[in-house]
Amino acid sequence: MMPKIPEPENPDSYLIADVGRMTTTVVLLDVVGASYRLIARATAPTTAVPPWSDVTIGVTQAIRQITRTTGRQLMNERGYLIQPAQQNGAGIDHFGLVTSAGLPLRTLLAGLYEDVSLISARKALGAIYYEEVETLSLADTRDEAEQVTAVIEAKPDVTFITGGTDGGAEARLMQLMDVINLGLQVSHTAQRPQVIYAGNINLREPARQLFSNKANVHVANNVRPTLDSEQLNDAARIVTGLYDELKIQTLPGIQELLDWSSFPVQATARAFAHISQYFAALQNQRILGVDLGGSSVSFILANPAGEQVSVQSDLGMGQPIQNLLDKVTPETISQWVPVEVSATDTADxxxxxxxxxxxxxxxxxxxxxEQAAAREVLRCALTKTAENWGWDFNGPQPALPAFGLLLARGSLLADSPRPGQALLVLLDALQPTGTFSVAVDQYGVLPALGLLASHAPEAAVQVLEAGVLSDLGWVIAPSGKGQLGKTAVKVSIETTGMEGEVEFGKIEIFPIPPGQLVEVTVQPTGKLDIGFGPGQGRQKMKIHGGIVGGLVIDARGRPLTLPSDEEERRALMRKWLWDMGG
Incomplete structure (x- = not known):
């Protein structure tokens, strides 16, 4: 439960725009009665590209939709936002902006070892939208001339150099920097190159002297000062600042929105991470956030002390979806489709x-x-995130750490015809284990609330308490090995008197009306683990029903094993959909 927040005094109103690559969402938040509520929400196509080339146009279109819906005048006859709110109810007090409309930051990564310094560099880059256009390391088998050519052809916005522990060897990292410098010297770019140095502290000054004639040099703390320690915050701060300067501030028409704004603009992924961490602190549990966007996929792992962010800009459900065919075959995608479809039709x-x-x-x-593609987009993005974050793998599938809430967003999930379809996409793609609840950002407001939480936390909490999330319900997914057809989990819902068993290999829903609080006793068999230890159950666990219809027991095993026979596999897909109400 959220903590109770006192009734606001002299409350302000808030209008927050989330400008995505394809869609712009604007939300109006104000006090109704004694607490903040989501008053209205509107969407419009993002207008960052020709023929508009002005992101403000899409925002104003959405604002006018809110005016038509609510009757509240938010803009004057000249098209300017009315600020502050007027006595007659027109206008708003504060405007805020989050965005993912900027193109990814083209980044050249250079470091000594893939599994040491380069992994740390990717973590530091994780909070922004970036594209790794070239990588140089000691594992690179190209000769120096080929590496210089690669630097020239990459045309990076930012060159991120790391490597070497503090006080360690210097010669090899210096050789890499010489190669990069040669490439930058002969490159012809519209903007002065940006170089971030976050390696061996002893090479800070040599790096600054080497690159300063051609590039702007930013020196950060070594992201890997020792083999077993990381310090990412300083580099992440510099990267975030450069993304803001090079990709957000240069969006066409954004200056008017910045002039309206009461707060600094935030990247959508950063705002989503902030509200995820806010949830974790309020509920004192670990939260997994998933954003299946049109132009990127983001994962957030948040706990009360902080959060990790991973943004995969080469995958998404929009234009980047074509990159999925570089990672998996059409047959891998179509294996999730419950009817016959050819590989050619899938690729098309x-x-x-x-x-x-x-x-x-x-x-x-x-x-x-589309839902089959979403499963593979999420799985591929999760795999890359797991590699960067050093998670274990259960066969080919990343082994997710335990969490208490799965917080998901993205139009495919929010707009699924039936909530069971959205939940099944998440369970198939992520294959989580343990006991957790699932909520979907039905109205696309979480990034806006993430921005708001930094400046008006009482408003953010009250809007969340008012039910802006779609509560899908609770899931129990045991890990471990079982035998098909044998009992995996025994369930007793004491409040309703319902009892039952779920066989290994099946997924079932035990009915609980949405919002009803019940006491559940769950006992796994053998050494199956539902999050409390092998074979350990939980007595009288308090959970509530969600819109999926009840408590979901996912006893299909991890990793999921699909039949090799195509007709058997399609029949199994149809059964799972049926069992989940899809």
């Missing part, structure tokens, strides 16, 4: 979706294909 669907990212499924087959 992916490519058409990339060309026309704002289209929505018009047939049941297109819906199945």
């Amino acid at each position: 669907f992916i490519l058409n979706k990339s060309i026309h990212p704002q289209t929505i499924p018009m047939t049941e087959l297109e819906l199945h294909l």
Whole structure:
């Protein structure tokens, strides 16, 4: 439960815009009665590209939709935002902006070892939208001339150099920097190159002297000062500042929005991470955040002390979806489709979706294909995140750490025809284990609330308490080995008197009305683990029903094993959909 926040005195109103690559969402938050509420929400196509080339146009279109819906005048006849709010109810007190509309920061990474310094560098970059356009390391087998050519052709916005422990060897890192310098010296770019040095402290000054004639040099603390320690905050701060300067501040037409803003603009992923960490602190538990966006996929792992952020800008459900075909085969995607579909049709669907990212499924087959693609987009992005964060793997599938709440957002999940379909996409793609609840950002407000939480925490908490999230319910997913057809979990819902058993290999829902609080006793068999230790159950656990319809017991095993026979596999997909109400 959220803590009770006192009734606001002299409350301000807030209008917050989330400008994405494809869609702009604007939300109006104000006090109703004694607490803050989501008053209205509107969306419009983002207008960052020709023929508009002005992001303000999309924002004002959404604001005018809110005016038509609520009757509240927010802009004057000249098209300017009315600030502050007037006695007659017109206008708002504060405007805020989060965005993911900027192109990814083209980044050249250079370091000594892939599994040491380069991994740490990627973690420091994790909070922004970036594209790794080139990588140089000791594992690179190209000769010096080929490496210089690679630097020239990469045309990076930022060159991020790390490597070497503090006080360690210097010669090899210096050789890498010489190669990079040669490439930058002969490169012809519209903007002065940016170089971040976050390696061996002894090479700070040599790095500054080497690059200063051609580039702006930013020196950060060594991201890997020793082999077993990291210090990422300083480099992450510099990276965030450069992303803001090079990609956000240069969005066409953004200056007017910045002039309206009461707060510094935030990247959408950073705002989502902030509200996830806020949730973790309020509920005193670990939270996994998932943002399946059109132009990127973000993962947040938050606890009361802080959060980790991973943004994969080469994957998404919009234009980047074509990159999925570079990572998996069409057959891998179509294995999740419950009806027969050819590899050619699957690939064609992916490519058409990339060309026309704002289209929505018009047939049941297109819906199945889109949800199948979403599973693989999430799985591939999670795999890369797990590699960067050093998670264990259960076969080919990352082994997620335990968490208490899965917080998911993205139009595919929020707009699924049935909530069971959205939940099944998440369970199939992420394959989490343990006992946890699931909520979906139904109205796309979490980044806005993440921005607001830094400046008006009482407003953010009250809006969340008012029910802006779609509560899907609770899931218990045992880990460990079981035998198909044998009992995996015994369930007793004491409040309703319902009892039952779930066989290993199945997924079932035990009905609980949405919002009803019940006491559940759960006992796994053998050495199966539902988050409390092998074979350990939980007595009278208090949970509530969600819109999926009850408590979901996912006893299908981890990792999921699909039949090799195509018809058997399609039949299994249909059964899982049926069992989840999809």
